[in-house]
Amino acid sequence: FWLKAREKYRPSACACAVRPPMSHFECSAAARPSRGPQKAAEACSEALFAPTLPQLFRRLARRRRRAAAAHRRLRSVALQGLALPEALVSERLRRRTAGFAGNRPELSALDPRSFAKQVIEAELAFDDGNWVQPLFKRCGGVWRLCKLEVLYRMSDARRVPFPAFADFVAASSDQSLEPDPELRRTFCSFAVRSMQRIDELLAKLATAHRAALSKARMLIALNITAKQLREALRVPLRNRRLMAIEETEYDDEPHDLSELRQMAWRTFGAYSLDDVKPTLSDMARHMGKLFEYEAPRAPDGREYKALSAAYRHDFACARRFMEDFRRARAADATAEAEIKLDEEFCCYLIGVGHAPFSREAMRQWRADHPEASAATRAAGAQLIREALAAGMGICFEVSFEDGDVQ
Secondary structure (H helix, E strand, O other): OHHHHHHHHOOOOOOOOOOOOOOHHHHHHHOOHHHOHHHHHHHHHHHHOOOOHHHHHHHHHHHHHHHHHHHHHHHHHHHHHHOOEHHHHHHHHHHHHOOOOOOOHHHHOOOHHHHHHHHHOOOOOEOOOOOEEEEEEEEOOEEEEEEEEEOOEOOOOOOOOOOHHHHHHHHOOOOOOOOOHHHHHHHHHHHHHHHHHHHHHHHOOOHHHHHHHHHHOOEEEEEEEOOOHHHHHHOOOOOHHHEEEEEEOOOOOOOOHHHHHHHHHHHOOEEEEEEEOOOHHHHHHHHOOOOOOOOOEOOOOOEOOOOOOOOOOOHHHHHHHHHHHHHHHHHOOOOOOEEEEOHHHHHHHHOOOOOOOHHHHHHHHHHHOHHHHHHHHHHHHHHHHHHHHOOOEEEEOOOOOHHHHO
């Protein structure tokens, strides 16, 4: 820095960039009369008016302040770019969706072992950030982008290869009575590779952009089962604070899940419970009595979003998760979590699902079963209040209008 400062601020740059400041002896020698009065005066002036060490430090401080201001401006621009309104994001996703072809029928029909070998291990699918589900948060009266959830997709941006992927997940998790050990290992390694690919993508961003993501709390979320969490915590990642983990319902709870969750809150930017919904037992417990239940109906007469008798991420699981989060928040006030309400629960709670006929189907069900409808909504509202009181967020996993929630 001294060489650059001398070169920039000295009126004469001859030899300033290649020699250190003159000592007292050199200054005196440079001013000897034998060199002539004019040259002596110039030499003394040059030596006396050279920047002193305090001046150099002040100039260095000014440069650092200017660099910090430039960094703040870049981060501000990046933050403004992240605060994207819902309409803009949706339009961009629609344009990108139009460029996808459908899933190949022969791959969608594969059995679990063949699907693992030909698709998962051959990496014909991608979940490396090329396709994500946007989540929006209401800020200043406008819904703005707040999180990106990485989705498993192949050649169709709208859906997984069905039924092959669903069968693979069932065979490799506790959805099956006897999960295939080899498929379970494949599923776990696939989840780990997903985390590593997202970490690599984040590492390629400019430092200011990563700082903007952190400042805006814009996290990249990935799905991990309860039994994959231990392995996920072992993965060496550079940007884990920019990543969020969503615990899916595919596996039973390991015995030390509570402690693993505490580690996850200390490790990642957030840790959430995915796809929460009530069971018939939850509803009976809330009402304090048994009640008559009949599932909603689709236009063709089939059952639509029927509540089940048992489910892993039921209300009891959600309350255990809240208790774990209270412990984490007591140890670290920056810990973050969400309860994500499953689409099926959203149908009962706010009358909105993914299907185009969901509103009409749930409107008819509410009219036909007013007691069960009121109990379901009251139980959901109570769960939401408890989660908010614990400092957690609530996510409805559907696209809804403001009036639906009000």
